[in-house]
Amino acid sequence: MEPDIKKQLDSVLSDYEGDLSELIPILQSAQERFGYLPEEVMAGIARFLKLAPSVVYGVGTFYAQFKLNPTGRxxxxxxxxxxxxxxxxxxxxxxxxxxxxxxxxxxxxxxxxxxxxxxxxxxxxxxxxxxxxxxxxxxxxxxxxxxxxxxxx
Ligand code: FES
Missing domain, CATH: 3.40.30.10 (Glutaredoxin)
Structure with missing residues (x-):
């Protein structure tokens, strides 16, 4: 993970405790910060919540509100x-x-x-x-x- 992305993700995660129920709010905050959910960010969230990356990715793809690709301005x-x-x-x-x-x-x-x-x-x-x-x-x-x-x- 690029140092800048890691720093920004750490700042997002610092508002959370690592509870499973925080998955959706964390994804929302991360998307707000990055504009979408890069793969490495979802992997970082999975580590933080001690989940398999596929679980976080699955939630990210299930809800239409989450964007997995960069979006336009x-x-x-x-x-x-x-x-x-x-x-x-x-x-x-x-x-x-x-x-x-x-x-x-x-x-x-x-x-x-x-x-x-x-x-x-x-x-x-x-x-x-x-x-x-x-x-x-x-x-x-x-x-x-x-x-x-x-x-x-
Ligand atoms: S069908 Fe309702 S706004 Fe287009």
Whole structure:
């Protein structure tokens, strides 16, 4: 483990006692610190909790909130719920994929954007919806994708 990563992980772990019930909160804190859960960090957490690395890895992959790969500075989510689907969410998604050259679950090479799809964002009246960081953009059209990405900067 790189010394800097170890130092940061030690600082995260210093808030905990090493109890098994702390696994999820520790993973959350580590993700907050590192932006995602690098393999070596999960191994360090496993040592701290005296668990097999596969157990920590299993929990990390089970919960959607945990990211095992580096994410971009900006997050783009495209809703694929029923209302958005009916109103053309697939075309919005394709336009984003084409513009940024990534697929859902991916991150651009410059680590600027990560792309995900979500089930329903609860803003169905604005369908189709995309969310950049925490801002909801409704009634999206493919031509508005580039505009929205530029505006959200
Ligand atoms: S289906 Fe997209 S916001 Fe509800």
């Amino acid at each position: 900006r997050s783009i989510k495209v809703c694929r719920g029923t209302a958005c689907h009916v109103r053309g969410a697939d075309r919005i998604l394709q336009e984003i994929e084409r513009k940024l050259n990534i697929k859902p679950g991916g991150t651009t090479e410059d680590r600027e954007y990560s792309l995900e799809t979500i089930a329903c964002f609860g803003s169905c009246a604005l369908a189709p919806v995309m969310v950049v960081d925490k801002t909801v953009y409704g009634r999206m059209t493919p031509p508005r994708v580039a505009e929205t990405l530029a505006d959200s900067n």
